[in-house]
Amino acid sequence: MEPFNPLDPALAKNPYPAYAELRERGRVNPSAIGAHVLAHYEDVRRMLNDGATFQHQYVAQQKQRGGERVEDEPYFDYFRRMIFVSDGEHHRRLRKLVAKAFTPRQLADLRHKAERIASELYTVGARNGGMDFVAEFALPFPLRVIGSMLGIPDADHAEIGGHATALNPVLEFLPMPPDVLATANRAVEVLAEYFVKLAEERRRDPTDDLFSALVHATEDGDALSNEELIANAILLYVAGHETTAGGTSLALHSLHNNPEQFDHLKQHPASIPGAIDELLRYDTPGQGTARVIMQETSFGDHKIEPGNVVLGYIGAANRDPNVFATPDALDFQRDFTKARPLTFGGGAHLCVGRNLARQEFEIAFTTLFTEHPSVRVVEKGCVFRDTPLMRGLKKLPIEW
Numbered sequence: 001m002e003p004f005n006p007l008d009p010a011l012a013k014n015p016y017p018a019y020a021e022l023r024e025r026g027r028v029n030p031s032a033i034g035a036h037v038l039a040h041y042e043d044v045r046r047m048l049n050d051g052a053t054f055q056h057q058y059v060a061q062q063k064q065r066g067g068e069r070v071e072d073e074p075y076f077d078y079f080r081r082m083i084f085v086s087d088g089e090h091h092r093r094l095r096k097l098v099a100k101a102f103t104p105r106q107l108a109d110l111r112h113k114a115e116r117i118a119s120e121l122y123t124v125g126a127r128n129g130g131m132d133f134v135a136e137f138a139l140p141f142p143l144r145v146i147g148s149m150l151g152i153p154d155a156d157h158a159e160i161g162g163h164a165t166a167l168n169p170v171l172e173f174l175p176m177p178p179d180v181l182a183t184a185n186r187a188v189e190v191l192a193e194y195f196v197k198l199a200e201e202r203r204r205d206p207t208d209d210l211f212s213a214l215v216h217a218t219e220d221g222d223a224l225s226n227e228e229l230i231a232n233a234i235l236l237y238v239a240g241h242e243t244t245a246g247g248t249s250l251a252l253h254s255l256h257n258n259p260e261q262f263d264h265l266k267q268h269p270a271s272i273p274g275a276i277d278e279l280l281r282y283d284t285p286g287q288g289t290a291r292v293i294m295q296e297t298s299f300g301d302h303k304i305e306p307g308n309v310v311l312g313y314i315g316a317a318n319r320d321p322n323v324f325a326t327p328d329a330l331d332f333q334r335d336f337t338k339a340r341p342l343t344f345g346g347g348a349h350l351c352v353g354r355n356l357a358r359q360e361f362e363i364a365f366t367t368l369f370t371e372h373p374s375v376r377v378v379e380k381g382c383v384f385r386d387t388p389l390m391r392g393l394k395k396l397p398i399e400w
């Protein structure tokens with residue numbers, strides 16, 4: 001039997017039948033890129049929660065992904081300092097400082113501004129009774145929201161926003177073709193230059209935003225180094241909008257394929273907050289994440305030696321029939337009290353932006369369904385992204 005190929009272009013369009021086959025084949029499956037693949041809920045959850053056995057070990061992981069010379073790539077020097085790939089004590093230290101800047105008050109303060117941005121984008125984007133939901137809403141909306149949280153002036157997004165998108169492939173644990181790598185390297189340098197200047201301004205003139213809070217965050221006399229500050233600002237900017245853009249585009253497409261649920265939410269926008277976790281379970285933007293095995297471990301009778309890389313498919317875990325009954329159905333009545341979807345990860349690396357993301361979903365769809373209750377998706381123009389782990393659509397025409 002052919003090993004599973006995480007680079008198969010068919011996965012970017014619809015990975016779920018392949019995941020069902022993987023789960024049938026066994027607990028641990030070999031893959032064409034060397035990593036061992038996990039697709040059962042319990043196994044992916046364990047990988048996320050057991051930080052002693054499963055670590056990022058960024059240098060080792062990237063060498064397996066891009067070869068021995070990967071440390072010479074400009075992206076590497078920034079990414080290795082990012083919270084989402086750090087381990088153990090180093091991670092705990094970064095997380096405390098980043099979480100300190102990421103407060104519930106900031107989220108509450110942002111609500112009205114986010115509602116205004118959403119309404120404005122639907123008005124400006126609308127031409128001849130429709131728009132491309134991805135280009136005119138799903139991407140610019142979270143970009144402007146996280147930008148506003150980071151204190152980036154709206155006018156600057158045109159200059160730096162596209163560079164954030166170019167970093168999507170770096171966030172995936174998959175080999176990168178040379179042209180994609182070159183674009184990503186350039187993008188990280190442009191973004192770093194931008195945040196270095198912004199940090200100088202915030203040091204001189206502290207403001208009331210997340211970036212200023214990061215610049216000035218201290219814990220027991222500890223603070224982020226300049227390099228850590230810049231790297232993690234880039235991460236928040238990229239993670240803060242590409243995942244949400246992927247998620248809102250997938251959610252709207254899922255609703256289009258489930259007309260009864262679509263009509264229900266259009267007629268009862270108050271049900272939107274309760275539907276978000278199910279929409280994100282049903283089609284998940286962050287499909288998978290990788291870890292290095294630190295000590296011999298087993299899944300059932302399948303042993304894995306230290307040093308091996310495992311790729312845990314969150315998207316597959318969220319459709320595991322042992323945990324979610326009729327997993328291929330979109331069911332807003334689903335009860336998550338026994339098992340939560342793994343959409344936002346778990347354990348020490350649980351997504352810091354999860355409540356921001358949920359708030360953005362709520363505002364995006366409440367505004368759309370209230371202002372344009374007859375909205376529908378034009379299926380023939382829909383195109384999925386090419387990045388199978390950072391799942392989403394790159395074109396999604398809508399009309400009303």
Ligand code: HEM
Nearest residue numbers: 083084239240243244247286289344345349351352353357
């Ligand atoms: C629907 C939207 C989102 C999804 C599906 C998502 C998913 C995830 C997942 C699965 C992880 C854990 C990865 C791992 O353990 O390897 C994660 C971590 C993270 N996310 Fe999100 N995320 C979303 C939105 C956001 C937003 C809006 C922000 C920031 C503004 C954000 C910032 C982060 C950061 C900084 C981490 C790393 C946390 C750590 O390592 O301690 N995410 N996210």
